Amino acid sequence: MSLGFCLEELSRHLRDHRGPASAAVATMALAFLLLGLFLLLWVNVRAMTGQATEELRLQVFLRDEIEAAQRDRVRTALEREPAVESVSYVSKEEALARFTAQGGEQAALLEGLGTNPLPAAFDVRLRPDPALTADLPALAGRIEAEAGVELVRYGQEWIGRFRVVLAFLRALGIGVGGVVAAAVVAIVANTIRFLIDARRQDIAVLKIVGASPGVIALPYLLEGVLLGAAGALLALGGLAGLMAWSGPALETAGGFLLGRGGLQFLPPQIMAAVLSAGALLGAIGSALALRRHFGLTTAA
Amino acid sequence: MGRDRLVIQLYHVTKRYRRPAPALNDVTLQIGKGEFVCVTGPSGAGKTTLLKLIFCEEQADQGQLLVMGRNVARIPPRQAHTIRRSIGMVYQDFRLLPARSLFDNVLLAPRVAGHSLSESHQRTLSALRLVGLEQKRSALPGELSAGEQQRACIARALVNEPPILLADEPTGNLDEELAWEIGALLQKIHLKGTTVILASHNRGLIARLGCRVITLKDGGIVKDEGGS
Numbered sequence: 001m002s003l004g005f006c007l008e009e010l011s012r013h014l015r016d017h018r019g020p021a022s023a024a025v026a027t028m029a030l031a032f033l034l035l036g037l038f039l040l041l042w043v044n045v046r047a048m049t050g051q052a053t054e055e056l057r058l059q060v061f062l063r064d065e066i067e068a069a070q071r072d073r074v075r076t077a078l079e080r081e082p083a084v085e086s087v088s089y090v091s092k093e094e095a096l097a098r099f100t101a102q103g104g105e106q107a108a109l110l111e112g113l114g115t116n117p118l119p120a121a122f123d124v125r126l127r128p129d130p131a132l133t134a135d136l137p138a139l140a141g142r143i144e145a146e147a148g149v150e151l152v153r154y155g156q157e158w159i160g161r162f163r164v165v166l167a168f169l170r171a172l173g174i175g176v177g178g179v180v181a182a183a184v185v186a187i188v189a190n191t192i193r194f195l196i197d198a199r200r201q202d203i204a205v206l207k208i209v210g211a212s213p214g215v216i217a218l219p220y221l222l223e224g225v226l227l228g229a230a231g232a233l234l235a236l237g238g239l240a241g242l243m244a245w246s247g248p249a250l251e252t253a254g255g256f257l258l259g260r261g262g263l264q265f266l267p268p269q270i271m272a273a274v275l276s277a278g279a280l281l282g283a284i285g286s287a288l289a290l291r292r293h294f295g296l297t298t299a300a
Numbered sequence: 301m302g303r304d305r306l307v308i309q310l311y312h313v314t315k316r317y318r319r320p321a322p323a324l325n326d327v328t329l330q331i332g333k334g335e336f337v338c339v340t341g342p343s344g345a346g347k348t349t350l351l352k353l354i355f356c357e358e359q360a361d362q363g364q365l366l367v368m369g370r371n372v373a374r375i376p377p378r379q380a381h382t383i384r385r386s387i388g389m390v391y392q393d394f395r396l397l398p399a400r401s402l403f404d405n406v407l408l409a410p411r412v413a414g415h416s417l418s419e420s421h422q423r424t425l426s427a428l429r430l431v432g433l434e435q436k437r438s439a440l441p442g443e444l445s446a447g448e449q450q451r452a453c454i455a456r457a458l459v460n461e462p463p464i465l466l467a468d469e470p471t472g473n474l475d476e477e478l479a480w481e482i483g484a485l486l487q488k489i490h491l492k493g494t495t496v497i498l499a500s501h502n503r504g505l506i507a508r509l510g511c512r513v514i515t516l517k518d519g520g521i522v523k524d525e526g527g528s
Contacts, residue, residue, distance in 0.1 A: 002411060002412070002414045004411075004416075004417065005411040005412060005414075008411070016399070201395075201397060202397060204395065205395055205396075205397055205405075205408065206408070206412060207381070207384070208384070208389055208391075208395060209384075209408050209409035209412050209413075209456065210381045210384040210385035210409070210412055210413060210460070211381060211412040212378075212381045213378055213381075215412055
């Protein structure tokens with residue numbers, strides 16, 4: 001098969017039918033823009049969760065009667081956990097000193113008791129990786145099961161809320177992604193079908209001069225890939241423009257939520273995935289049109 | 301004639317369409333390498349069907365059809381192009397692409413066959429020179445006379461130097477003088493060693509060509525004369 005010839009035909013296709021090709025790219029770009037907006041939302045909520053996790057600590061309160069060997073076992077168990085970055089021991093005395101240093105009415109009450117009711121604890125710092133800290137309740141459960149451990153505390157409530165939002169966005173993203181994928185395949189298939197119709201005469205002549213089904217089909221397949229990728233690229237460009245335009249206003253309005261990093265754009269690997277998806281869906285759309293139109297199982 | 305010298309062999313070939321009468325009915329014939337054969341007969345006799353079967357545009361319902369020793373009946377449709385590359389085809393309605401220049405129309409064939417761009421350019425120029433259209437290579441088909449368009453069609457059919465040339469009523473749209481011009485061109489091509497099969501109902505042209513004449517009627521051969 002002559003790739004050079006197929007590329008020549010492809011450039012002729014694009015030159016001769018700029019109108020329908022541009023319309024298809026613009027429509028696909030709108031579909032990808034919708035998907036891109038969801039991805040942008042997901043990326044930023046995920047970043048917010050990651051930042052919150054970075055500041056997340058686990059407090060492991062120990063029983064008063066805990067033996068030194070048991071305490072060491074708890075420390076070892078904590079250090080073995082992949083999500084744990086560092087473990088520091090806070091004795092009863094240190095806990096009391098910290099509490100007293102904070103002052104307030106409760107500190108005065110403690111002084112009145114005469115004994116130290118505060119337990120010793122391990123102050124655990126977690127790694128800033130949402131994937132590692134995804135199952136914090138299970139980690140807490142494992143540590144709580146260790147002998148000598150009274151209670152494990154972490155920010156259960158808001159971590160749970162973030163996870164629910166992320167799960168919701170993920171499910172919505174999958175739904176939107178599915179609709180966008182179907183739309184892109186349909187748009188490309190219809191465009192290629194139109195182009196095949198417009199070039200029936202060319203295809204007939206190619207058959208007369210001995211073109212194989214592959215030589216006839218390849219330019220259309222490449223065209224689908226190109227249109228799909230162009231739609232995705234245009235959408236990414238549009239998304240970047242939209243963010244540049246509305247980003248400062250959004251950061252002002254919701255800066256306290258966005259945290260240190262501010263509004264984030266799609267990371268390179270997600271942009272590459274969107275582009276590849278555009279190309280792949282374009283190829284699928286083209287293949288469907290080619291199959292439906294002239295079968296490619298028949299030579300005539 | 302030895303079988304190795306036969307380029308086209310039909311044995312009891314039948315082809316039916318939706319009509320009750322077959323378009324070709326139990327046809328057996330052989331055409332040798334380098335022959336000039338005219339297939340004639342009234343409209344609906346089966347001339348075009350015969351050429352379509354040889355060119356793999358259609359498949360026979362019954363019988364065996366060998367082109368260059370390959371049994372066309374056993375070639376899957378996806379591989380039909382491998383047979384078509386050894387055959388040049390000329391149609392009555394030219395089938396040139398109106399948006400491409402004459403040069404680009406002819407250039408398609410060598411490019412499709414996988415020749416490099418420079419080789420394809422050389423072949424295209426030679427083919428246009430052979431049919432006398434070298435000077436009009438930049439013209440669009442619509443800017444040419446019917447005779448010139450037919451010559452361009454012949455150039456496209458010959459550019460890959462196929463051993464067989466099929467011409468389906470190539471003079472049907474031309475006046476007598478232009479018809480003879482095309483006939484003379486086909487003779488010239490035949491003299492270079494190409495097997496030429498011309499389907500035509502132009503009796504005057506056929507008589508002037510002085511070649512083997514196969515007459516078809518109602519899908520069957522009624523006369524085969526003038527062969528070597």
